[in-house]
Amino acid sequence: MMIRNALDHGVLIDIEVTNGVITAIIPATGGFHSGDFDAEGDEVLPGLWDEHVHIRSWAQMRTRANLLPADDSDAVVEILRKHPADGVEPIVGHGLRWALWTNPPRMSALDAVSTTRPVVAFSMDVHSVWINSVAAREFDVVGIAGESGILVEHDAFRVLSRMSDIDDDVMDTLIAEAFTAAKAQGIVGITSFEMESLTDWDRRIAKGIDLIQVRASLYPERIHEAFNRELRTGDSVGGRVEMGFLKVITDGSINTRTAYMHAPYEGEASVGVLNTEVPELERLVREATNHGVTAALHAIGDKANTVVIDTFEKVGVGGRIEHAQMVLPEDVQRMATLGLTASIQPAHAVDDRDVAEKLWGDRVSYAYPMKSFLDAGVKLILGSDAPVAPLDPWHTIEMATARTGDGRPTWRPEEALTRSQAIKASARTTIDVGQPADLIFVGPDGVIPFE
Template identity: 40%
Template sequence: MPGETEPVDVTIADGRVMAVVPAGRGDFGRTSTGASPVEASLSSTFARNDSASAERIDLEGRWVIPGLWDNHVHFSAWAAVSRRLDVSAARSAAEVIALVRDAMDGRPRATDGVPTGGAAVGGGVLVGFGFRDGLWADEPTAAGLDAVSGGRPVVLVSGDLHCCWLNSAALTRFGRAGHPTGVLREDDAFAVQRALDDVPTATIDAWALDAARAAAARGVVGVVDLEMAWNHDVWRRRAAAGHDLLRVEFGIYPQHLDRAIAAGLRTGDVVDGGIVRVGPFKVITDGSLNTRTAYCFDEYPGLEGRPDSRGLLTVPPAELEALLARATAAGLMPAVHAIGDHANTLVLDAFERIGCSGSLEHAQLLALADIPRFAALGVVASVQPEHAMDDRDVADRFWAGRTGRSFALASLLEAGAALALGSDAPVAPLDPWVTMAAAVGRTRDGREPWHPEQRISAAAALAASTRAGTRIRVGAPADLAVTDLDPLVPSDDPTAAADRLRTIPVALTLLAGRATHRTL
């Protein structure tokens, strides 16, 4: 187990951990895993047993940890993003336009019968992903895209998912003809993205299976899927077709609340007796930082005096409280998106007035007085540390003077809050090691750490990335990962520890004792 040097044997039977004992004492007639007892596990051997067969696996001094979870993903969007035109490196609208021009000239080859970069829609729509315009000196416009795209529709989705940039052909295609800029934000952008998600079922499910394999290869055993769709049918279909590499808890959005209640869905319910469960009730109350729509107490520099100068509150308090009251009465646990400090205050107020627990998704900028409220109200801070690495420069500009209380992971932990780490993939990679590295190091790409006082320990990051803390528990489901390196190796250098975490090799992943990834 991590952080320890004495090996142990872990015995697994019927999908559960049956014993963790000093090495050499394991019942290898059943199956065990030599791992060293730490908060996660150093291993020498590993054993697994079920009614049909027994196997002994020598882990050769590797470490065993509880299987990892990504607590906030948009799974179909993540599965599709690698098939889209990558514009994330662009530092201006002009650079994006140049990338679109090159894609048009190159006529991207077909993949799975669908044009690369236009994977989400038939009819030749070019779809790109990843632009972040918060610090651009020039403005994105439909006319700029028109100049290089001819009559082919182009839709570019921002890296934070809260904005889309369309050319004139795409504006017409998606019912926005005549829009003055071609830049759609929040609900208008989400509507276009839902239309982009109209991929043939066989195609998107094949991509999802590829994404699940990649996740399992990083030690992931489960995800909370907050795709903006009726995910009940999506994951039932995938499970029936043999998608069995990840546990999935799927979210339900307000537009589907009536349907969920009518179907009797409750958070935690198992779907069709498998590894899919009903997840939380997701509400989005404000926008994002890069899109300058996160709802804040202070005005955004450069937007002073405008009606939206403090961002956008997309669900007012009375409506939010009504939604939470109805969902919790039906047995659905709320997961509420809030990024700006004012939005976070209002969401915590709603939790307090309703008297329910749940999770607050993102919690990127917090009023100091709100930090202790998470623990007091029993609200989980579901946070995405890699966003701090993506957004540090735009935060320094638009949240100047307040960044000491943004992505305040250490402050939340010190105040007793429960943390749940995630990626928000495709906003950041679906890789909990990348997530943990950002939480531990607060740096990337050789830059100085950003607000290092908000770093958390590797043990805290690992605990927030599993459903079992940092220790393997006897009697718990055998959802485990085996790493080549100790993720909790002591270090006086948080940056070095973060660099180690970011690329840590995973040799084996088990879901209920069944290998979903294996290089041993």
């Protein structure tokens, strides 16, 4: 098949595709034959990947109350009161940014939403959750939640897991809908970091839910599923699903004040938390390596990133650092030397700028260092962290290049990427002979995936 009149870096080209592979690229001839695909001058780009998605959570969050506009607890209560929900179902919202609130969260405020149904409000980063007294009793966390109703880290993750425990057919339908929406935006694949089993993907494969490619990762609790099936990173699970990575959460997040830091948060004594102790982290990475599974380690605070880099160095392997939001300059160089990949979500730099300046102070000079990674020779890949940010590659690219989303000047413009750099970091293929024809066309009518 020939693709005609595609725009590549300002030049019209024709692309020959044979069995899903690009076999020739020539200047546009102006000719057209039956069976050809006419790009009509639209820009051709490699299909885009979102390298960090919690697909189960994203599929559900698309139906939940959006709390991002809320700037205090009263606003959250007002949004949740208006959110439609069945009479016995929990009232659920997502997008809290309570680190900037002047009035701290109180469980009693959410009791004003309902005293008969669970009310659950997830933070933007999902590392904390605010619940009412009904939810506290239902989840058996009355003592932990206290008067604030705030749960963090492992306690918050347990609530997330409980809220995700819905009928398989319902969940699969939501995920299929999310795939359809993602493909319409030019997404050809995702790396999923959901807390679920390979059997969930076996079931979806059998149902034909395969609109996009998936790299399905596992957490320590389930990584032996891959070991027992002798699946290495990149191996086929079935259909369009491949084995992904071992995901380990080493610290928390900035909004929850649990990102693990070398020095305390501004005006506080806390340095955050290390969720996985160093010996256990080393054991997990070494075990995964021995089974051919690459580790993808969550690290946000500067000390968490140091710990993760130390671990990769000690085990003697490469891998991915998920988020890498605050990395010491000397550690950026170490990442390059060790061949580590920085898996970054540009929307965080924009969404967190005020919280970062408040809690990290002058240390923001080495926070969210996307351009610094490239300059040092670190491989950079981009994603959304959906549902923390939308599963929208164009939003990701815009945040990487503009580093602002509210009309304010670019935040730390020296770390902004060019559009070409952002697209390259959002794709796994290139427009070259021998590459898979995972192509999309961008023009006045939107995005058209090449079928």
